Amino acid sequence: MTDQLTTTRSKVEQGMARRRRAEGRFRLYGVLSVGFGLLCLVVLFGNILSQGSSAFRQTVLQAEILLDQEYLGLNNQSPVNELRNGNYEGLIKQYLRNTAEVSSRSERRALYGLVSVGAHWQLQDAVLANPDLLGSTLSIELIMDDNVDQWFKHERDEGGAGRLNELQLGWLEQWVAEGRLKSRFSTTFFTNGDSREPELAGVHGAIMGTLLTLMVTFLLSFPIGVAAAIYLEEFAPKNRITEIVEININNLAAVPSITFGLLGLAIFINIFGVSRSTPLIGGLVLTLMTLPTIIISGRAAIKSVPPSIREAAFGLGASKMQVVFHHVLPLAMPGMLTGTIIGMAQALGETAPLLMIGMIAFVVDVPGFITDPSTVLPVQIFLWSDSPEQAFTERTSGAIIVLLTFLIMMNTVAVRLRRRLERRW
Incomplete structure (x- = not known):
């Protein structure tokens, strides 16, 4: 009997040892994967900084x-x-x-x-x-x-x-x-528009075009996305039509971005006659692209509000509209804003849909309104990367640094906004 217990214990210990070794290997693989990813980031950013830092200096x-x-x-x-x-x-x-x-x-x-x-x-x-x-x-x-x-x-x-x-x-x-x-x-790198001469080319026009395009995108996508999320989550009947709409919204979030450019070209330009290469048409196309992200994040934020909030409001005699707009929406707004900022950050880095609507044009003047010809930072980077002059290579990396700075700032704002406004239940 003792020998049998000893054998059983030995087998158990061997099995435990194998599981510990497997767990150790899994942790090692995880650490190596994270380390490899960080190494790739360091090499990537190091290469961009080494090539682009000289774009911020000028010989005079x-x-x-x-x-x-x-x-x-x-x-x-x-x-x-x-x-x-x-x-x-x-x-x-x-x-x-x-x-x-x-x-x-x-x-x-x-x-x-x-x-x-x-x-x-x-x-x-x-x-x-x-x-x-x-x-x-x-x-x-x-x-x-x-x-x-x-x-x-x-x-x-x-x-x-x-x-x-x-x-x-x-x-x-x-x-x-x-x-x-x-x-x-x-200073000319930040105060000049685009130019055929590398020493005179700057990102001012592209930055203004980007800001105007994002302004149009935000003014259209945020209210539409929030309204759609509220309706689908709180008011829409649960039937087959609603299910089809929800499935299509989820699928649209994974559609290649160039598809939205083709859609904007076919509808906004060919049918409605909106001018090419303007922040207005760029904002309309990016609105189509960011709406699924905002709607999905908005619905998730509404779902995160505890049911007790709704039940308490109903118990005090509040109507459905009062419950949603006076109680649920204020509590879900931090999550909605976070999703919107992330969607805007995604739109900031898009190039393919904007190429389809003509924002690849060479624009020297700095745009002052949403109907002025303009370009955006990702397209400006694409144009400069295709130029043969060596000086445009460093300006390409410099513009990438500016774009990454915008992306980091937007994501930082999203994280801080979420932490400041969210409530834990």
Whole structure:
């Protein structure tokens, strides 16, 4: 009998040991999976930051330019149109010729090519802001061409020349030795719209287009989604039609986003004639895409309200409408807001549906209203990633950093809002 008990105990202990080993392996696999996922995130974000951090710096030339009134044919009393059309580019070329020795037309062309084609707009903006500067010497930091920018930030320390010739490198090295060629924080990246010139391209237009598009999306999707969730959860009869609607809503949450772009193209543009490439049409399409998420999260938030709340309200003589809108909805609103913000964050990163409605257009001007032509950050990233210039590569990564910042902010707001407003039962 004792031997039998010993054998049974030994078998039990062996089985327990096997289960502990299996549990240990399972935990190890879980830790390795989490570690691998974190490693991938570190590599991904590290690569984006390493490539995109330089997009927030810009190479400039410290210059002292005389705003010659005779050369420009202007004075501080000249009309705005004349001030705007002054030959500021000629002043910059004149200044460059005075700071470097050039003898032929090709050398002058090489010298002028070191400065951005948009540098004269800096002089124009300064004069328009203060016409009294005419006749004085203006200290200004001229934006350099993208080839100079890439050489100064990436290739100079390694002895590379990039796309610059020896003569241009000589002038640049001279300016570096004099302390006039330097790198500063790139304000143009955040204040300019898109441009064919990499050193002038910015995300201001894309950010404004994104904000306007999300505003339209929120104003349409939140009230419609909340109303649908309330009706389906509180008022809709439980029959076959309601069941079909619920199944379709759940299925729509998993439909590829490009399908909503095709739907917007077929209905909003071809039938209703809404203009392409505007925040209005973008908001309408993203509303269709985010509605299933908002409705599902809204219904889940309503279900989480304890039945005792409803029963107490009914016991005090409240009507169905009073119970829903005075008691259930206020308690479910934190969950609804959280679901809405998550849906908006998903809409913020969408590109495919917006490509179908024409928001891939090259738009220079910054949109001021929902009917103005515009683009959004994900589409801007797509456009820049397809450009051949090396400078657009770093701007692509820089725009990704801006987009990720928006996404992190929205998700942070959702988490904090949920923790602050939710009630535990």
